[in-house]
Amino acid sequence: MNFQQLRYVRETVRQGLNLTEAANRLFTSQPGVSKQIREFEDELGIEIFVRKGKRLVAITEPGHAVVKIIERVLIEAENLKQVGREFKDEQIGTFTVATTHTQARYALPRIVPEFKKRYPKVKLVLAQGSPPQLAEMVLAGTADIAIATEALDHYPQLLALPGYTWHHTVVVPARHPLLKVERLSLEELSKYPIITYDTAFTGRSHIDEAFASRGLNLDLMLTAIDADVIKTYVELGLGVGIVASMAFEAHRDRHLRAIEAGHLFRSSTTRVAIRRGAILRGYAYAFIELFAPQLAKSVIDKAMIGEAQQYDL
Numbered sequence: 001m002n003f004q005q006l007r008y009v010r011e012t013v014r015q016g017l018n019l020t021e022a023a024n025r026l027f028t029s030q031p032g033v034s035k036q037i038r039e040f041e042d043e044l045g046i047e048i049f050v051r052k053g054k055r056l057v058a059i060t061e062p063g064h065a066v067v068k069i070i071e072r073v074l075i076e077a078e079n080l081k082q083v084g085r086e087f088k089d090e091q092i093g094t095f096t097v098a099t100t101h102t103q104a105r106y107a108l109p110r111i112v113p114e115f116k117k118r119y120p121k122v123k124l125v126l127a128q129g130s131p132p133q134l135a136e137m138v139l140a141g142t143a144d145i146a147i148a149t150e151a152l153d154h155y156p157q158l159l160a161l162p163g164y165t166w167h168h169t170v171v172v173p174a175r176h177p178l179l180k181v182e183r184l185s186l187e188e189l190s191k192y193p194i195i196t197y198d199t200a201f202t203g204r205s206h207i208d209e210a211f212a213s214r215g216l217n218l219d220l221m222l223t224a225i226d227a228d229v230i231k232t233y234v235e236l237g238l239g240v241g242i243v244a245s246m247a248f249e250a251h252r253d254r255h256l257r258a259i260e261a262g263h264l265f266r267s268s269t270t271r272v273a274i275r276r277g278a279i280l281r282g283y284a285y286a287f288i289e290l291f292a293p294q295l296a297k298s299v300i301d302k303a304m305i306g307e308a309q310q311y312d313l
Helices: 003-014 019-026 030-044 061-088 101-110 112-118 131-140 204-213 227-235 282-291 297-304
Strands: 049-052 055-059 093-099 122-128 145-148 158-166 168-173 194-197 220-224 240-244 256-260 268-275
Touching: 003 019, 003 030, 003 061, 019 030, 055 061, 093 101, 093 131, 093 282, 101 112, 101 122, 101 145, 101 227, 112 122, 112 282, 131 145, 131 158, 131 268, 145 282, 158 297, 168 227, 194 204, 194 227, 220 227, 227 240, 227 256, 282 297
Parallel strands: 093 122, 093 145, 194 220, 194 240
Antiparallel strands: 049 055, 145 268, 158 268, 168 240, 168 256
């Protein structure tokens, strides 16, 4: 039994039992993965996978128990390495933050300069993707933390802590008719084509819920994952934009106007997600606290060990 075999089993499960994909992810050959898994099963005296010819089609009942143990063993193995790195030199390392475009573009610039000032020798990597992709990065160990509004709290293997709350803002070109409305309503908004986020991003579900609850049609002209793209097409006059409030910057968006919409849509919460059981480097705790001051190391550690906590946003 060795760590290589454990990693092969874990990656095979992560790739939906596709040995070819698992081999590609592990930079090895498919027959090599299959052989190592077989040898591991022989050593345990059980079958982890149900086979149909050369294909893996399911996980056996004892296999499910084995997979859970493998996940814990590999997490603890990584934790041992983290402890060694931390005490060897806490000021050096690579810190990968998986996040969405909105967070990378509008929320993180206020903290990255301070973080780099404190930890100049730490290489900071911002890996962008959709919220489910971000969660998978943390689970796979390719990112240390994830920051996003959607999806992170849907993964039991992740500890998703609330960072901050925010609301949506409606953006229109200068002299748009909606600017004359004293208090914007969904009924008024529904008269215009809408440009907003893709369904997986930046509180889009709250927009859909608001229109549906009033029985109103959401006339989507265009959707995007990037607020800058949304604002570009609003400026071109193709529709009315709905973006995260942080994404409107009056000094940059001079040709647009913002209309308060906090009363129209449910507020959203951006979360910081960490893999349960993981040990974080000191600079990771510092980054999280810079991002969300209420998430001090003591709060995160208590949440990690399952103590009930209330977070005041």
